[in-house]
Amino acid sequence: MPRTCFIFNPTAGTGRRAEFPELLARYFGTESRGDYVLRPTEGPGHATELAQAAARAGCRVVVAVGGDGTVNEVGQGLLHQEHTAMGIVPRGSGNGLARHLKVPLNLGRALRRLREPAFSRMDVGRVNGRPFFCTAGLGFDARVSQQFAQAGSRGLSTYMRVTLSEYRTFESVPVVVETNGVTLETNCYVLAFANASQYGNNAYIAPDANLQDGLLDMCLMDALPPWRAVQVVLGMALGTLPRTGGAAYSRTSHTTVRAATPIGCHADGDYLGHGTDFEFDLLPLALEVAV
Numbered sequence: 001m002p003r004t005c006f007i008f009n010p011t012a013g014t015g016r017r018a019e020f021p022e023l024l025a026r027y028f029g030t031e032s033r034g035d036y037v038l039r040p041t042e043g044p045g046h047a048t049e050l051a052q053a054a055a056r057a058g059c060r061v062v063v064a065v066g067g068d069g070t071v072n073e074v075g076q077g078l079l080h081q082e083h084t085a086m087g088i089v090p091r092g093s094g095n096g097l098a099r100h101l102k103v104p105l106n107l108g109r110a111l112r113r114l115r116e117p118a119f120s121r122m123d124v125g126r127v128n129g130r131p132f133f134c135t136a137g138l139g140f141d142a143r144v145s146q147q148f149a150q151a152g153s154r155g156l157s158t159y160m161r162v163t164l165s166e167y168r169t170f171e172s173v174p175v176v177v178e179t180n181g182v183t184l185e186t187n188c189y190v191l192a193f194a195n196a197s198q199y200g201n202n203a204y205i206a207p208d209a210n211l212q213d214g215l216l217d218m219c220l221m222d223a224l225p226p227w228r229a230v231q232v233v234l235g236m237a238l239g240t241l242p243r244t245g246g247a248a249y250s251r252t253s254h255t256t257v258r259a260a261t262p263i264g265c266h267a268d269g270d271y272l273g274h275g276t277d278f279e280f281d282l283l284p285l286a287l288e289v290a291v
């Protein structure tokens, strides 16, 4: 088996897709030389199967070529591997984990880095047992993920349009949060659990999040009236949200949430459905990354 396997989601992102195999050949030589294999995905969940197969076959690096959804699926296939690391070639619209890890957004530069990557390990978050690598959460951001998936187009402008339109109608849900031995009765507009610092597109929900500290940064907004929404948008763009008072922060390795009525949940921007009972926890240093 070659040293590197590229798992390529041809549907990810908004850019030109056909050029990736040619670009890969330019930086890694042709596939026939045997240095790498290129495996296109055929649908949701396929990247996890391909990553598991590549790890079983002895690949040192399995590269997710796509956005945070593809990264999530490849990462799930490589959990607890001792000898196989995940690389990223960012081709999504948000690229939250790639941006946190400072992977170049330019495809050529990202590929060049992968010829001699640096290896490290990172924590992996979970919501009700389902792994996430960047962020997961309840409330407004899950509603946006749900509507974004049905929007028919992708990219930042669609994301902004969906966010504004949902903002007009979304209402907080009462929740009971148990974390760090404390029970908190509050309302949830957004309850975010951040393993990495951002949602993507440099929207920093938890700028101080650390991938190796064994903790998730928990960010609670109980309501979002217009004046606070402006504060939050600016704080996320500037990476200053924890210091603006627009949201309350704490750190946790295990939190349960019970909602009074069903509330939406997302993991790495994928809408997972509505529910009332959630458990957020973490697998310390469960994934090796090559960047």
Ligand SMILES: Nc1ncnc2c1ncn2[C@@H]1O[C@H](COP(=O)(O)OP(=O)(O)OP(=O)(O)O)[C@@H](O)[C@H]1O
Residues within 6 Å of the ligand: 009, 010, 011, 012, 013, 014, 041, 042, 043, 044, 045, 046, 066, 067, 068, 069, 070, 071, 073, 091, 092, 093, 094, 095, 096, 154, 200, 269, 270
């Ligand atoms: N061949 C395929 N056809 C349709 N969907 C696919 C295919 N391969 C993978 N997928 C799905 O595409 C989804 C979106 O991929 P991904 O998140 O990587 O791209 P994106 O949504 O454009 O990027 P971002 O998350 O940064 O906005 C993934 O959740 C994956 O399950």
